[in-house]
Amino acid sequence: MKPPPFSYHRPASLDEAFALLGSLENAKVLAGGQSLMPMMNYRYVMPDHVVDLNHCPGLSGVGVEDQTLIIGAMTRQCDLAANDLVARHAPLLVDALHWVGHVQTRNRGTIGGSLSHLDPAAELPAVIAAYDATVTVGNETALRDVSIHEWAAGYMMPAIDENEIAISINIPLSVELDGHAHSFFEIARRHGDFAQAGAGVVLQTVDDRVTDLRIALAGVDIAPVRLRQAEEFAIGKSLTEDVIDEIALFAKAVPGIADVHADESYRQRLAVVVVRRALTQAAGPGP
């Protein structure tokens, strides 16, 4: 249970990091280390080079620019949970962070790390999908923006090239979503463990009628899923218990992955439950 041998690199600037990733073979980026390190200890991954981004300035912090909430990829999960801009503009992120790992892992783990590792059960990618965000990634020659909806290229495989680094997560802000309701709920065997199913809900209502609803599932399929049909179905409706039940049932159509803790049909049933609970909470009278 020790990492295999590798060469260690500590770039002091983003350009230096880009140059390293552009020239080294079989290199891995070390962000918070909460996923990479266990995988190295287990020797699921055996990189020849580890490029440590922890001394690379400009990759962490939160700001608002051009109607966009910009979150640096190296921003640690604990700092996000305590950030006022995040609480104001993307409060679902704060809800979800309570479910992400434990205090010790949130102190180190980064948002860009969660996205790049892309565990099917990870909460943060689902929240980012609920907010229709983009991810800025870059290499030596160019930066590009990838829609979160195109981020998953496969199981635990983000749409990022080996020589690229995730730079920021960009959440578009709109007046229509100002002061939206939000809730995250998940079921796991132990608090902080990987969810068997989790749901994040962003909800806006005007005069008790739904004007905007986003439902994102984590831990059900191989990557975060938006329940588009359910979202459309809800528009214009008032969220009574019956309507919430109907909306939640759409989650049954998502193909569930099977593992030792939950088979496909059990996961699909959990998906319905977590959507119902998150939506009930979001539609409730508020805190």
Added chain:
Amino acid sequence: MSETWTIKCLINEKPVEREVSVRLTLADFLRHEVGLTGTHLGCEHGVCGACTVLLDGRSARSCLTLAVQVDGMNVTTVEGLGDKTRLSPLQQAFMDEHGLQCGFCTPGMLTTLTELLANNPDPSESEVRLAISGNICRCTGYENIVKATMTAVRYIRDGMPESSEVVD
């Protein structure tokens, strides 16, 4: 011969400068090279919490941290919480309330809860439980750990009891 790197850090307030293999975890560095065996290793992949130390005051898993990463940091292990003549209020409360049995999880519990009490001097029982959700204890059933933490809150607020003598 594996690659090495020279690091400088503070460990329990003492400056340390060492050449370390880059693949060495912080946990193994502390235990095997610095001789601080108070930090325990239960799983070596980030699920048990026994190896928790404080990095610049924040709890972190030392099995998921490379020694080379603490270059320039302030590392606190369980050995740094109290001293030989006086336990920290939290340690004293663990002793008074039987907050440990075999003691394997204790270094991780103490470091994690030290961080909690520094940030939140008056936690509720459920906040204490949440704080140690990443620390597994196979002996106590957690009850006395929670009780000890609530007692530590009182020790910190009202002072430690007179009888808090340290045993050898």
